[in-house]
Amino acid sequence: MIEELKGIVRNKETVLEEKEAAVLEIFRILISKGDYQEIGATIISLRETWEDITTPRITKIIRNLFEMIPYSSDNFGNVLELLTVLVEWADKENKKMLRLDLECKKIYALLKTGRYSEALAQIGPVAHELKKYDDKINLITLYVYESKAFYEIKNISKSKSSLTSARVLAVSAYCPPQLQAQIDLLSGIYICDERNYGVASSYFIEALEGFTLGKMDPEACISLRYLILSKIMANKREEINTVMKNKSTLKHLGDEIIRVLLKVSNSFANRDLKSYTNVLQEYSEQIHSDSFICSHLQYLYDLLLDKNIIKIIEPYSVIRISFIADVLGFGVDVIEKKLRKMILDRAVNGTLDHIDECLILQGEKADESFADECMKQVKALNCIVSPRY
Template sequence: MLAATQTTNTDRIQHASALNDAKNTEQAILAYQSVLNEPSTNDQVLREQKVALIHLVRSLIDMFNEIPDCLSLQIEVCKEHIDWANDDKRIFLKQSLETRWVALYLDNKMYHESLGLISQPLKELKRLDDKMVFGGSGPDISSNISQCDLLPPPLLQAALDMQSGILHSEEKDYKTAYSYFYEAFEGYSSQEDAKAVLALKYMLLCKIMLNLAEDVHSIINGKAALRYAGHDIEAMKAIATAHQNRNLQEFESALARYTQEFNNDPIIRTQLAALYDTLLEQNLVRIIEPFSRVEIAHIADMVKLPAPQVEQKLSQMILNKAFHGILDQGAGCLIIFDEPEEDKTYETAIDTLKQVDKVVSSLYQKARQVILDSGWI
């Protein structure tokens, strides 16, 4: 009975995969759902072979990833099977599905909901971890520690490397971030995972942020990256070329041409915003360098940006001491001053006072010792 059920499920899964490969997504979704909703899948097989069914349910939900534009359906299916696993007291399966559920909310950009959902699984897993460590004997604890030393699955390790790279890039440590993204790229690539393209994009981004735009072309033309050629990689190549040329218009053109590739990724969007700001500052400094007085309208015309935006940026640069100058808003001009010579009078005076303090303190100690030795006190 069990073998027949498993064979039937296998055939139906293969049929659903064939429908998906044939781009018949609606029929594929219905086929996957029919297997998940089959009573024998949820009840009989679970009683007779729990591990096989847990793997089956997780595999079926994973297969939804291959079907485009069905995130909402994945969330719904995941919720249904969390309820079923909870009713049937399948704790491990429930926790696994809850983790997947949170990830789906995150992919759907429902950040507040995902934060709310993750709190309960975190408490349960922390409680389980404490129970395993503190409730065991010495050998048990050693065994648990040894288990922690085991390498995680390749995809999990790649995901951890990816997250580490993202955190380091947010801290502007792009060199370390590149190393993590490279490890993530190799991990995803070895498993034929689609996220390898994302890791490659982040690698290229780090090179651009490190002012090593010339390395981008060598990475793209490398053997490992050639298989992932496409719009995403072309978008990063365009940004690298614009940054290498220090050309603001070229940079804006690349952003406009590859809007979907950049705007859909908050990591890249944030870093490119900072890069654009830096590139704008470099262009403004280069333009105003020959002048002691220049019209803001002329600067705006040179960088092809609205005058109010340029004025605001120049004001910010003055406050940040990127250069010395003032804005004459009445005349609509920027007045640039020469770099002031550093006056070291105050530093010298402070240093002199410190030395005098040391001399006075030393004389006081010597005088005090003389008085004590003479017995006057």
């Protein structure tokens, strides 16, 4: 089959569009076999088979090739090797713009394989060259990659700085919807980490719309997951139903992580810690596949534990710590530590009696504004009285 297709490419009477289609069909067959080494060899020897092929058409074919490749954790190593070979070939052939485009794709592959430091090391030189050629789209893309890499290595200040660079450049130049969606997605993630879930949800909505418009379904699904998560965290569960009825979200309803998040939403709304814990344990593999979702669900777990403790102590003025621990299924030391933190955070208005091992609740919190006003009046009286006596 491949030899027949190569025959079509060699035939000088074949029209250019048919030759291009034949080359792409060869790539499709090789991709299905997982033979990325042969794909590289085919591209490098393409001019021998197709004598009058132009550089723009080669560039177009390579771009179409990488749109055909299924990006998954299983084949990223092979894709990275292919890109390394093609970058070296483009450099030898003095195809500068093509080489830079391939360098950007290589950086993306490095990110996907978790080689963040290596990706960051390559971004600087490539960005410097892109500025010379005024290639703003690839430059915006690089800033987005840089932001992601810094975020993964926990350098939050630099990740935000890179994202700001991408956002500023996107305003001054044409930015494709799917690229703007990546900027919006990262913006939402960083704002979520600051616990500002209401604002973050608006960015996730923009990202969802951008990826849907760009027909990037996997990324759109991730945006929807994060949107649902932000609604749960912002305690706006009723808005999730509205989101799920949207036409653009219907195709993602079967996503397993989305179903998990909807179960989490129900448990959180009912302050049901046991149900929440069961969901986390049952779907542990799916949850841990996304570190962002995992970290925020852990934070939500802490909030739910707080809610459950408050729910238990509400009817009492004095309650034994061991009773709270027994109801929730935790050790006494864990609950005591949690109560101490809640008292310091003013979530609970009470004191711990270490002798009787109980929590003494002090009723309603004092009106601090009234106390402050009283202190002001006392100080004012003191200023009047002190000089006279």
